[in-house]
Amino acid sequence: MAIHHAHPPGFAHQFEDMQQQREAGSLGMWVFLLTEMMFFGGLFATYIVYRALYLPSFEIGSHLLEVRFGALNTAVLIGSSLTMALAIHSAQIGKRGAQVGFLITTMILGAAFLFIKFTFEWRHDYVEHLVPGFGFAIRPEWGAPGAHVPMFFCFYFFMTGLHALHMIIGIGILAVLTVMAHRGRFTPQYYSPLEVSGLYWHFVDIVWIFLFPLLYLIGGRYLRGGH
Amino acid sequence: MSTATIDVHEVPTGSRVNYLNAQYGVKSWLLTTDHKRIALLYLASITLMFFVGGFFAVLMRLHLIEPQGALVQPETYNKLFTMHGVIMVFFFLVPSIPATLGNFLVPMMIGARDLAFPKLNLLSWYIYVIGAIFTLYAVISGGVDTGWTFYTPYSSSFSHTSVVPTALGVFITGFSSILTGLNFVVTIHKMRAPGLTWFRLPLFIWAIYATSIIFILGTPVIAITLFLLFLERVLHIGIFDPAIGGDPILFQHLFWFYSHPAVYIMILPGMGVMSELITCFSRKRIFGYSFVAFSSLAIAIISFLVWGHHMFVTGQSIYAGLIFSVLSFMVAIPSAVKVFNWTATLYKGSISYDAPMLYALGFIGLFTMGGLTGLFLASLATDVHLNGTYFIVAHFHYIMVGGAVMAYLGGIHFWWPKITGRLYPDGWARFAALVIFVGFNLTFFPQFMLGYLGMPRRYAVYPSEFQVLNVMSSAGASILGIGYLIPLIYLIWSMRYGPTAGPNPWGAKGLEWTTPSPPPTENFEEIPVVTEEAYDYAHSTVIRG
Numbered sequence: 001m002a003i004h005h006a007h008p009p010g011f012a013h014q015f016e017d018m019q020q021q022r023e024a025g026s027l028g029m030w031v032f033l034l035t036e037m038m039f040f041g042g043l044f045a046t047y048i049v050y051r052a053l054y055l056p057s058f059e060i061g062s063h064l065l066e067v068r069f070g071a072l073n074t075a076v077l078i079g080s081s082l083t084m085a086l087a088i089h090s091a092q093i094g095k096r097g098a099q100v101g102f103l104i105t106t107m108i109l110g111a112a113f114l115f116i117k118f119t120f121e122w123r124h125d126y127v128e129h130l131v132p133g134f135g136f137a138i139r140p141e142w143g144a145p146g147a148h149v150p151m152f153f154c155f156y157f158f159m160t161g162l163h164a165l166h167m168i169i170g171i172g173i174l175a176v177l178t179v180m181a182h183r184g185r186f187t188p189q190y191y192s193p194l195e196v197s198g199l200y201w202h203f204v205d206i207v208w209i210f211l212f213p214l215l216y217l218i219g220g221r222y223l224r225g226g227h
Numbered sequence: 228m229s230t231a232t233i234d235v236h237e238v239p240t241g242s243r244v245n246y247l248n249a250q251y252g253v254k255s256w257l258l259t260t261d262h263k264r265i266a267l268l269y270l271a272s273i274t275l276m277f278f279v280g281g282f283f284a285v286l287m288r289l290h291l292i293e294p295q296g297a298l299v300q301p302e303t304y305n306k307l308f309t310m311h312g313v314i315m316v317f318f319f320l321v322p323s324i325p326a327t328l329g330n331f332l333v334p335m336m337i338g339a340r341d342l343a344f345p346k347l348n349l350l351s352w353y354i355y356v357i358g359a360i361f362t363l364y365a366v367i368s369g370g371v372d373t374g375w376t377f378y379t380p381y382s383s384s385f386s387h388t389s390v391v392p393t394a395l396g397v398f399i400t401g402f403s404s405i406l407t408g409l410n411f412v413v414t415i416h417k418m419r420a421p422g423l424t425w426f427r428l429p430l431f432i433w434a435i436y437a438t439s440i441i442f443i444l445g446t447p448v449i450a451i452t453l454f455l456l457f458l459e460r461v462l463h464i465g466i467f468d469p470a471i472g473g474d475p476i477l478f479q480h481l482f483w484f485y486s487h488p489a490v491y492i493m494i495l496p497g498m499g500v501m502s503e504l505i506t507c508f509s510r511k512r513i514f515g516y517s518f519v520a521f522s523s524l525a526i527a528i529i530s531f532l533v534w535g536h537h538m539f540v541t542g543q544s545i546y547a548g549l550i551f552s553v554l555s556f557m558v559a560i561p562s563a564v565k566v567f568n569w570t571a572t573l574y575k576g577s578i579s580y581d582a583p584m585l586y587a588l589g590f591i592g593l594f595t596m597g598g599l600t601g602l603f604l605a606s607l608a609t610d611v612h613l614n615g616t617y618f619i620v621a622h623f624h625y626i627m628v629g630g631a632v633m634a635y636l637g638g639i640h641f642w643w644p645k646i647t648g649r650l651y652p653d654g655w656a657r658f659a660a661l662v663i664f665v666g667f668n669l670t671f672f673p674q675f676m677l678g679y680l681g682m683p684r685r686y687a688v689y690p691s692e693f694q695v696l697n698v699m700s701s702a703g704a705s706i707l708g709i710g711y712l713i714p715l716i717y718l719i720w721s722m723r724y725g726p727t728a729g730p731n732p733w734g735a736k737g738l739e740w741t742t743p744s745p746p747p748t749e750n751f752e753e754i755p756v757v758t759e760e761a762y763d764y765a766h767s768t769v770i771r772g
Binding site: 013014015016020028031039042049050054147 | 334339340341342343344345405409410412413414416417418443444445446447448450451452455458462463464465466471472473474477481484749754
């Protein structure tokens with residue numbers, strides 16, 4: 001068997017040194033985010049196709065969304081990305097308490113996002129009969145474009161649902177990281193799990209940055225003063 | 228193999244610790260993170276799936292002996308070709324070379340102790356198994372009849388078969404491919420031995436790298452597409468649903484955006500194997516290393532731009548058709564570069580016809596046939612005549628079976644002594660290679676003619692004037708089936724009774740041959756330092772032993 005030298009904590013046997021391990025972890029996450037881009041990309045591409053086909057229907061659908069909740073959630077998520085970055089910074093300068101605090105804050109903000117999404121927005125949509133497959137009601141005042149409004153809501157639920165799923169996974173990862181940080185596993189020399197999980201969290205954040213205008217703000221809602 | 232054993236480094240297999248005897252017991256296999264053991268787990272699983280998929284093919288060919296169908300109801304026939312396609316494409320061909328030979332060889336060829344993420348590697352095998360269980364459950368619960376392409380709205384609204392478990396199975400297995408590709412990309416980028424620059428890498432690594440790019444960028448798209456299909460089927464509303472303005476043809480665009488590159492997932496690793504076999508058995512450097520290396524990347528990139536050639540007659544605009552046609556012709560260029568370079572490598576080489584080389588030579592011929600007939604289908608005018616006929620069936624079987632499976636078997640025979648430490652009976656291996664070559668051509672060449680004459684694919688019955696060619700094809704399929712069983716028997720036999728192989732029975736170049744056979748768990752006692760280019764057979768002092 002190979003002779004094992006004394007290694008720093010968190011070192012995996014297949015690597016030659018800590019730097020190689022850190023670079024591999026980071027590249028691995030970037031490659032994973034590429035696959036995530038293509039995963040969401042399939043949905044975004046189909047969204048673009050149908051939006052071009054049925055723009056008036058998509059505008060009607062967009063105007064039915066509660067933009068204030070969407071805007072609030074955007075702020076919440078950007079805040080969580082900030083606290084995530086601060087958690088990594090705390091690890092770099094070796095402050096364990098701050099690490100744990102920022103990680104917990106990030107989790108709370110993530111949970112707040114999901115809470116607002118599910119209990120205010122989705123519930124509101126359900127009450128208003130806007131959920132395709134669950135008693136969707138096409139309203140007469142929508143006129144001819146009304147026939148394709150369910151398509152918009154299919155996209156709305158698939159895209160925000162998939163995004164929410166990623167948030168839930170992210171919160172799970174953060175919970176594990178919090179325990180690890182609490183046990184002092186991260187040092188200024190070794191914090192790559194925090195770093196790569198941070199990349200993931202920021203990615204999920206960026207997906208929302210694209211989702212918010214595409215779903216909530218189309219149709220010149222504010223430029224033309226709404227409808 | 229054919230020459231006398233003169234290797235002085237040989238140590239009896241039993242007395243040395245290697246990756247096979249380092250630990251015993253089922254648990255040591257199911258919880259292993261050793262890339263070599265995971266490769267064997269994959270080998271066992273995909274072999275099982277190969278014979279399940281092959282069983283459906285045998286039933287189909289038996290059925291088609293008679294014009295009115297000899298065996299099953301038309302509905303059952305639809306399920307047979309669907310299950311054959313789904314299992315062979317997603318559970319055998321896509322993982323075949325990358326997950327078995329790739330897993331085993333990538334770290335060994337680049338002088339690393341393991342892949343970058345060993346646990347992720349094991350996870351990818353479990354994901355594969357879970358996906359396979361879903362799909363096998365679908366077989367038992369009544370099968371699927373949509374064709375392996377799952378076209379909507381038939382798959383989403385009208386088929387009364389087990390579409391949901393099958394689509395879920397394929398969806399789940401996709402993540403196994405993604406994780407494997409991710410692992411390979413990171414490993415190849417970050418874990419090469421000192422001195423092993425990109426242009427000293429074996430061409431197998433370049434091919435696996437190009438394949439991994441397709442895994443990473445293509446597979447997520449089929450995943451989201453099948454997920455949307457799943458939602459539509461379960462909730463009865465979704466974005467391909469014409470009732471709310473959905474476009475079923477959009478499904479085809481998304482499906483082929485992955486599934487055409489997937490063809491190159493299947494063939495690129497085989498091309499990588501080919502470069503290793505051709506150089507070793509003609510004792511020469513590869514002709515035009517960088518052309519062969521970059522042609523792999525070119526194929527991977529262009530493969531993403533040609534999906535529309537599956538849809539020339541599906542209501543796609545004629546301008547889109549023109550562009551897809553031109554791009555499809557372009558992908559023939561890097562493919563031809565490879566074939567010409569292998570042929571130039573053979574020129575004035577010192578060629579020996581061992582079993583792996585027989586598969587390699589078979590590959591060159593069959594792949595060329597498959598590639599050239601692909602050009603008929605890339606041409607707009609001829610495609611209208613040939614689309615949906617047996618010509619297409621024959622074309623892609625020449626690529627996938629004549630190409631990918633031949634290379635896979637050639638690779639398995641080439642590295643088997645390294646993987647198991649044992650030699651297989653050479654005579655039987657050459658015999659099997661010939662049986663497979665003959666059986667393959669007899670099965671699929673008549674199908675070119677059937678397709679040209681107008682026999683459509685996916686029908687359980689056919690006009691009686693096509694019977695002679697169909698009987699020929701069915702006869703070939705039985706020969707092919709026997710050809711595949713022979714290696715299964717002697718390879719399993721050799722694991723226990725084969726003579727000891729020694730570290731380098733072929734006198735091949737490459738880091739994997741500098742280790743004992745089977746290799747130790749950590750692959751290399753000392754990480755090697757590479758000072759020469761790949762395939763430096765001209766200055767080789769290695770002797771076949």
